[in-house]
Amino acid sequence: MKKKIQLIVATFLILISSKSLAQLERNYCPSPFMYVIPEHAQQKVKEALASSKREFAHKKNSSFSYLLLKKHSQSLLEFYTKGLMITDGLLQKYLQEIVEKIIEKNPTLTKRYEIYPYRSDEPNATAFWDGTIGVSLGLLCRLKTEDQLAFVICHELAHISSEHVLHRIDDLTKFNFDKELKKEIKSAEKSEFLKYSKLTRILMNLDKSLKRHIRAEEFVADSLGLTYFLNTNYQPREAIKALEVLDSANTPFGSQTINLKKVFETKAFPFNEKWLEFDDQKVRIIKEVADSVLTHPDCKHRIEVINRILGTKAIKQSSIDNQPKQNRVLLSSRYELAESLFQFKEYGKSLFISILLASEFPSNPYGVGMVGRNMAYISKSMREFTFGKSVQLMNPIYGEQYNRFLSFLHRLRANEAASLAFNYLIDKKDDFYSDENFLFSFWAACSTPASTLSPQEIKSDYLKFFPNGRFSSIISNNF
């Protein structure tokens, strides 16, 4: 078994180092959206539910607990049916490989673990009780090294092996059948005044106590996860980096600076400096979010705890810190995220990532096409009163760079956005016209009022080159 895994690792490493690495420079084909539950996932949930039912049988109020567990399983299955899980592709295989590496060094981890990237820009990872782990594209984008990712996975594995989901279900079941609580609620219900406030207070206390448990569980997952992590060959200090990444979660996609003028300046449509005017007075903090309402403990606190543990344990390798370049497979999650956000009609976010990709890989038609495509759709959203859904308002929690980007989009008029999209793509059309993703983007830009070309021609070219293409049904309708 071990040998087999190593063999897979070896072939996989070759795969990454040659094919995918080159691919990021030249092209990228995003994973398709699947809205189905894979057979094996469905089977896994079914089996896990059946065995839990047997285990629950001797417990008190088992039917209520079982109901909650089913609800939990439902939320997992929705990840598939909503098309969020990426169940195939290089990125998924890479994640699975890391899981196998961790298991190999931690023989106590005996479940069948399956891991998938899921489509969300929120940096997060999720563990389901049946052994399924989800890591968001938003988190993958932000993580720099495999080591950091491995720590995140160890943390989730710790949640699963500590059966935290089942503990939570026990808690809720206990509350639901608590006699004292019932009495309290009854007396509140009978009161003439402030009935609702009293009831709310009871529920809030309950909520608080549940949150305390959740926070305690996080520390358990951190320290047990760290134990798993230290058994591997990964760099111990990267655990802290991983937590730091989570701490910066509110800054979308890091704090990269983008030069919008450089991106969008064309001869035909000069860039207007006024679009870059930025009034940071408008981006002011309204209300500090109290730590007590957060379900998760403060990352700084978690880092301290990890540091303490790391300090007492012998560190195998000295960590030489020289800001490693982002791991190439992890980098590919940015493409997946740009694609996912476009599909979710979150054109602002998708554009931001696409601009970063296009500046890093200027000869990859996918990123370049996505810049123009998102801009074309933003212009469309301005005309259709859906801009507010597609592009966020500035917010102090985002950080200056992203707010400047948002401010730029909010300053644009619909026809200006359309002109930017069209002129940006027409400048690049000679290099990429034969690429499917690019051609679709070009069609979108040519369908805006700013276009001097007929979208009909682009459409017929697309249908000629790619008769069964990804966009053939969209392109057959009007923009």
Add this chain to the structure above:
Amino acid sequence: MKTKLIRLAFLIFSVPCIGQNLKKDEGSLLALKASGAISSQGIVKGYYFFYQAEKSSKTSNNYLLQILDEDFREIDKITFTKPITYKLIETSFNGAAYLFLFFDSKNKKSNLLSFSDKLKKLGDIENPVSNKAMLENYTDLVNGFELGEKYLATISDTGFIQFQNGLITAYNNNLDELWFERISGQPSEAFQFSDGFGFLITRTYTDERFVEYDLLINNPNSGQRVSLIPIKSNLFCISPLSLTFEPLKKNIVIFCSFFNKKDNPLTENSLGFCTLIYDISGKYLSSKTIYKEELRTKAVVNYNNNTDELRDNILFHSFIQTNDGKTFVIGEEFKKKTSVGKMLLSRYSPPVHIDVYNLVIFEINTTHDLEKTHIIKKNKSKIFFGHVRVFSSQQALSRIAKKEGGFDFRFCQEYPDKDIFSIVYKDTDIGNREDVLGTITYTPEKTMKLNKIRFKFKTSFIEAFPAKPGYLLLAEYDRKEKKTDIRLEKINY
């Protein structure tokens, strides 16, 4: 009870995860009593939601006031307790403080409550209402009648002005009285300019069925009266629609409808409109009249494939001055239909049924001459106007119409630089079972640009509200998801 707890369980129940998750704000059982945009100098600065929270005793109500910023994000909320007989009459924001006007119908007292922009309580004063007309007004409001009158005005950043019949009172943000002025009539409009305040005073004579108007100018610091001039003409009967200040020429411009001397402006058709110009000391400078016949001779720009001629009756909603010296008068064509129904109160008209037609914009140049007329075609709609006061002025009628959403005009969006403005309207296309949300913007290129979008009845219901410059607040109810999405949308031009 079990069901309640289960629901809670699902609410809190989430899968363990590694990142930070914010729990959604607790829901609460509150009855929304009033809500709206808070503006200062015509610019939306935020929103308020005024709720009646659950009772803590038999004689008083708990109220909750929630303030959102211009981006529709909550700034804060506060609770306070008031007798159950309180009714919120009006709200105002002067750039630095919020003001709320309540009327206590049992104790016949008005109550002013002010808060800082961070919702710190600044002032709370009660005044008995003894003026008979004022008492009637407040009581009618409590009884659900729409008067469309305004009782509050602002002093930029530093205070407020309260209008009462026969009395104008100025307060600072802490609601200490700065000055007051006794007058004859009901103050209705106010504007602030560098050297003073201008007020439009309406005097109604119930027995004569006529209304007279005065222009009052006060010194902003001492409150001392600078001048009080009757707004009238020897040739016509005049009905002021709007009061503005031209900052460049330092003139006061009063925009009016005019009628035959013998006609009653409240029932007869106007002959056209006129502009009266005064200096800031209240001295009459000049006037200009535009007859209805003349309107038809000027250039007409049609939108939405309009082929209709300009109609006779126009209810004016808004008067915009742009920084290029132009004035835009925005109105909606309507036709009053025979009213049926009995009089409820003698001071109220029977229910009025109105047919509403196209949206009209008169573009008036710097010399107060009509340059062109823009007609924006809409589908004819019928509205039931409800009971309005017999002596309601045009401004009041327009305010009622806007508030009740009867007319298709929604609001006019002004911009701080006054170089552009946008008009937001809603049209209903019964045939195609669609709502149309439209915006017309006077662009930096000095042209009118129309943008509209259709929403299917079947899938959603939409409504637009005022928002910060460049945006409108769109509420979209998704019939399938049974959810309302409230968001700021850019106005496209």
